[in-house]
Amino acid sequence: MEIGFLVIFVVISTSLVNGSCPSVCSCSSTTQGSDVNCNSRSLLHFPDLPINTYYIDLRYNSITEIDVQLCKDMPKLKHLFVNDNQISVVQVNAFEDCEIMDTIYLQYNKIRSIESFTFINMPKLIKLYIDNNEISTIEPYSFMNLPNLLNMDLSGNNMSHIDETMFRNLTSLSLLLFKNNKIQSLETNTFINMVHLSELNLSGNNISHIEEHAFGNLPSLAALHLTGNPLNCDCSIFSFWTWLIERASIGTSAICSNGTLVISLESAALETCNCK
Numbered sequence: 001m002e003i004g005f006l007v008i009f010v011v012i013s014t015s016l017v018n019g020s021c022p023s024v025c026s027c028s029s030t031t032q033g034s035d036v037n038c039n040s041r042s043l044l045h046f047p048d049l050p051i052n053t054y055y056i057d058l059r060y061n062s063i064t065e066i067d068v069q070l071c072k073d074m075p076k077l078k079h080l081f082v083n084d085n086q087i088s089v090v091q092v093n094a095f096e097d098c099e100i101m102d103t104i105y106l107q108y109n110k111i112r113s114i115e116s117f118t119f120i121n122m123p124k125l126i127k128l129y130i131d132n133n134e135i136s137t138i139e140p141y142s143f144m145n146l147p148n149l150l151n152m153d154l155s156g157n158n159m160s161h162i163d164e165t166m167f168r169n170l171t172s173l174s175l176l177l178f179k180n181n182k183i184q185s186l187e188t189n190t191f192i193n194m195v196h197l198s199e200l201n202l203s204g205n206n207i208s209h210i211e212e213h214a215f216g217n218l219p220s221l222a223a224l225h226l227t228g229n230p231l232n233c234d235c236s237i238f239s240f241w242t243w244l245i246e247r248a249s250i251g252t253s254a255i256c257s258n259g260t261l262v263i264s265l266e267s268a269a270l271e272t273c274n275c276k
């Protein structure tokens with residue numbers, strides 16, 4: 001009896017010390033901190049949560065913006081699931097001081113742009129999913145100092161241009177999904193020096209032109225998906241074709257707008273191009 005009372009007392013006092021769980025949510029204590037479940041609670045705003053929160057499930061609500069400094073308020077935060085909301089604005093300092101953040105799920109929202117320095121200085125971040133939003137602008141230096149980022153998904157947005165610095169410092173990136181956007185051309189030095197990149201998916205864009213050296217130093221690349229792009233296979237495809245046939249191990253589905261596989265283009269025809 002006394003021990004039971006003591007346990008209840010300790011649980012209550014711990015939750016008081018650490019701030020309170022919103023009444024509509026359920027929170028449980030773990031060795032890593034509070035695990036907060038506010039899934040499908042019709043929330044319109046980001047709620048105040050216990051300061052020791054390490055895991056937040058806010059999926060399927062109607063939150064319209066991230067207007068808090070998540071890790072200043074919750075320094076133990078590791079896993080954030082806010083996908084399937086109505087978020088149109090992510091405040092630029094939302095992820096400041098997120099030293100141990102591991103996972104960010106922001107997919108299926110209404111984000112229209114990403115400001116410079118929004119996703120920076122997260123040394124432990126492994127997964128960043130921002131797919132299926134309405135992003136048409138990603139400013140330079142939006143993704144910086146994310147040395148352990150492995151998986152990133154920007155598919156299903158409204159991007160028509162990839163800035164050549166966009167992926168520049170993502171040294172651990174292994175899977176990059178950029179499907180179903182509106183990219184028309186891949187510029188020089190866009191996908192370079194990503195030594196761990198193993199899969200790059202650009203299918204379902206509107207890519208007709210690939211500049212020389214758009215791809216370079218991708219020693220781990222095993223799959224490059226380019227289906228659903230109207231590649232123009234005139235002489236301008238020559239440098240991409242050369243890069244591709246020198247790397248027979250890269251499975252690719254790149255198809256010219258006239259239906260011919262890029263890898264099956266005739267070398268004789270392309271070499272007479274005399275381009276570069």
Ligand SMILES: *[C@@H]1O[C@H](CO)[C@@H](O)[C@H](O)[C@H]1NC(C)=O
Binds near residue numbers: 158160
């Ligand atoms: C997509 O971007 C274009 C400009 O590139 C803009 O005109 C259009 O409104 C955007 N659509 C959505 C759904 O955001």
Ligand SMILES: *[C@@H]1O[C@H](CO)[C@@H](O)[C@H](O)[C@H]1NC(C)=O
Binds near residue numbers: 141144165168169
């Ligand atoms: C990449 O990181 C280096 C050093 O960490 C920095 O000087 C450079 O500006 C960064 N470049 C981009 C495009 O983020």
Ligand SMILES: *[C@@H]1O[C@H](CO)[C@@H](O)[C@H](O)[C@H]1NC(C)=O
Binds near residue numbers: 177179201227
């Ligand atoms: C990449 O794109 C291809 C072709 O559209 C698709 O079959 C494949 O499942 C995609 N991979 C991922 C990981 O989304």
Ligand SMILES: *[C@@H]1O[C@H](CO)[C@@H](O)[C@H](O)[C@H]1NC(C)=O
Binds near residue numbers: 182206208
């Ligand atoms: C695809 O790109 C071409 C230019 O190469 C442009 O004329 C066309 O409007 C684009 N289509 C879409 C659906 O964005």
Ligand SMILES: *[C@@H]1O[C@H](CO)[C@@H](O)[C@H](O)[C@H]1NC(C)=O
Binds near residue numbers: 256258260265266
């Ligand atoms: C498609 O275009 C390429 C390059 O111009 C050409 O070599 C090939 O024969 C064409 N294929 C078809 C089916 O017309």
